[in-house]
Amino acid sequence: MQESPIRWYLTAPQPCPYITDGREMQSLLVDPEARLDAAGFGALLAEGFRRSGRFVYRHHCPACDACVPVRIPVPTFRPNRSQRRCLRANADLDIKHRAPPGAGDGRTEADLDEHMPLFLRYLRNRHAGGGMEQMNREEYAGMLTERSAPVELLEFRRAGQLLGVAITDHTPQGLSAMYTFYEPDLPARALGTFGILCQIEHARNLSLPHVYLGYWIPNAPRMDYKIHFRPAEGRRGGIWRAPDDARPRDPR
Template sequence: MQEHPLRWFITAPQACPYLDDREMQSLLVDPAVSLGGHRYGQLLGEGFRRSGQYVYRHHCPNCTACVPVRIPVRVFRPNRSQRRCLTLNHDVTVTLTRPPDQAGPGPAADLDEHMPLFSRYLSSRHAGGGMEQMGREDYAGMLSHRNGPVDLIEFRHTDRLIAVAITDRTPQGLSAMYSFFDPDQPRRGLGTLAVLTQIAHARRLGLPYVYLGYWIDQAPKMEYKTRFQPLEGRVDGAWERLAASR
């Protein structure tokens, strides 16, 4: 079946949320178009990312600070710190679920169980940024899109939900779209555990990459991404290895 040509939109300039002295623009795929998993996966390979219903790539005329990054699954090996994280969380149970409106194998997630943890995480990590006002309908919208299946990876300790990883699945790889976790358990390294679990999930599925979105060298909150080695970044239209953080 022949693919229909895509329509593109460019957002108006706005203040960059990552670098205080910059403006940001994004190139958007027409959100009314159903891409399908294969086409969406191709766009991931070209540096695109999903946020809710929007598939986009930053398109800033005077800045190239945002670098799309991905982990090549076949050659990834956890470092000492990441192995400690896995050992520390040996008592965590991992369950693969799906959004309630998505057909497929496995149990449907209980969004009412997710919401208290999601709200606590947003209040802790995104206070004052607008995201803390997101309700159940907004959250459900993050999980429902037209571009292929979404896997929800749930983490529990003694039957209590402590983390969720929202993962887009395509034939070309997984995209770590968003994760949230108990902000009162920093020692567990639940963000690291979520990425390691998605890498393991991709390996089981025989998928080559886990896409981590954007990395910015000048943004300390993104430094953790370079701890997953080897890591590839898309620079000047081509993927290349990035150095580990110091």
């Protein structure tokens, strides 16, 4: 059950990791000790908040509003040509929906041992120098256990081999794609795109209205994939709508 009132914290200014023109970033944090239930956390998602481990936050930069929270309206989403091609390329994968280790489904610590080599290989190849490369097993486990809502793991396997994991928060307002990692040496499969498509389909099967993808920043190419899941919505001025300048040509 959610307790109130919630205490809020504002982080100290630090160099923005997204826009490197001297801007500073601050974040508004929910008190990490606050007891949020799934509905309370979902309500914060709908206001543009995200989760990273035990922290629920929203960027709160006085001089900049470049970060746009993005979500996908599940009922109206239809995959474009490249996304349909991605689905076909991965039709040979088995998808398992699992609870994190220790969540009561009989999983063992060995599951974390299976995830870690893939997780670290992904970080070294796709996010070198990003600050997460030295994460250890306990820190990775914290991504799964420090939570305000049920967490699901979507595992992608080929002939039993683990190729990807999507960590997903489950709320009544929708799914939140918290983090996805995958085999970096299989670029033709576009496993990052596949992970989002799987979460959209999972939300559809659960009759949930949205999948939340975190922040998109115009003119930051590495984030543009988020607005290709049309009709993506961005939150500006407290209103969810098509992100400004986020209308790339549909590759169909």
